[in-house]
Amino acid sequence: MAKTKYRFNPESISYEKVEANFKTRIINVLKHMASSSVLAIVMVVVLFYFFGSPKERSLIRENQQLLAQYNRLNSELGKLENVLSDLEQRDDNIYRVIFEAEPIHSNIRKAGSGGINQYSYLENLDNSELVISTSKKIDQIAKSVYVQSKSYDSVEEMVKNKFEMLASIPAVMPIAIKDFRRISSGYGWRIHPIYKTRKFHDGMDFNGTIGTPIYATGDGVIVQCNSVRGYGKKVVIDHGYGYKTVYAHLNGYNVKKGQKVRRGEVIAFLGNTGSSTGPHIHYEVRKNNRTVDPINYYFNDLTADEYDSMVAYAANTGQTMD
Incomplete structure (x- = not known):
């Protein structure tokens, strides 16, 4: 409720009630509205400046949540x-x-x-x-x-293809022996029997009687079956999976080029052809066209004790037969 205003009248020596006209009232109302608006604007500016708008605060919260999610x-x-x-x-x-x-x-x-x-x-x-x-x-x-x-x-x-691969890996000896004294030379550096010089021997030599059966050491395909200088009569089997085996100094063949063979199948017979000082078979295992020690692949043929005995005997052989 608006306050009533009075004015002192010296002539009557009394206070008289002041009646505001319509114009004065309008001006007073406008003054109040203007001051209130200015105050409201100031408060809004201060609030937004220091605390941000509701939308800004919402965006800040969303941004913080996104950062937390990214982390x-x-x-x-x-x-x-x-x-x-x-x-x-x-x-x-x-x-x-x-x-x-x-x-x-x-x-x-x-x-x-x-x-x-x-x-x-x-x-x-x-x-x-x-x-x-x-x-x-x-x-x-x-x-x-x-x-x-x-x-x-x-x-x-x-x-x-596991079983096919395991059947193809050369995992037995090329000749049936139990007497490891028939190993005339192992893999590695040896004395050449003809030139009497130190030379690397790429396979293993097994001596025996001419005509002894020679076996395929894994499933594969015959890719070579002919006489080669130095090797004499020679058979090469491609087993796949990067493996090939070589059988040399043979007396004769039991297979022909292109023929598929199984592990344990007779492919040839022990002989004395090529550069050889006595009846034997020279046997190689090649992995990715590089020779490896065949003795590491006889795991299907030998017990642990037999394997240890073969390794020990092969290490002590000093001269090849080819």
Whole structure:
């Protein structure tokens, strides 16, 4: 309720009530409205300046929530990278080793992570470093998972072919012996029997009587069956999976080129052809066209004790027969 105003009248020596006219009242109302508006504006400006608008505060909260989610996502991506790295290590060092497959090169696993800046469209965002870092991690993990998936597909094929592979690996001796004294030379540096010089011997020599059966040491295909200088009559079997075996100084053949053979099948007969100082068979195992020690592949033929005895005897032979 508006206050009543009085004015002192000296003539009547009394206070008289002041009656405001309509114009005065309008002016007073406008003054109150103007002062209230100015005060309201000042308060709103101060409030927005120091505390922000409701929309701004909402956006700030959303931004903080997004940052928290990005940080949690980065933490989870780090865990996924560790799990994926463990899978890659197992793949290269266990599964592929078992099946004698080459490990996947790191350049293939990390393919596509370099090159032009494909994240330039993110550089103008707030917290762009965090967003770009997270995007890179997601893309790299996706690519690595794809490569690993393809690797497991190939390993699955290897598993399906496991029995075929195991049957193909040269895993027995080419001649039936139990007396290891018939090993006339092992794999490694030996004295050449003709030139009497030190020379590397690429296989193992087994002596015996002419006509003794010679066996295929694994499933495969005959790719060579002819006489070769130095080797004499020679048979080569391609077993697949990078393996080949060589049988030399033979007396005769029991197979022909292009023929498929099984492990344990008689392919030839022991002889004394080529550069040979006595009846024997020269036997080689080649992996990826490089000779390896055949003694490491007799695991289907020998017990542990027999294998140890053969290794000890082969190490003490000093001269080859070819």
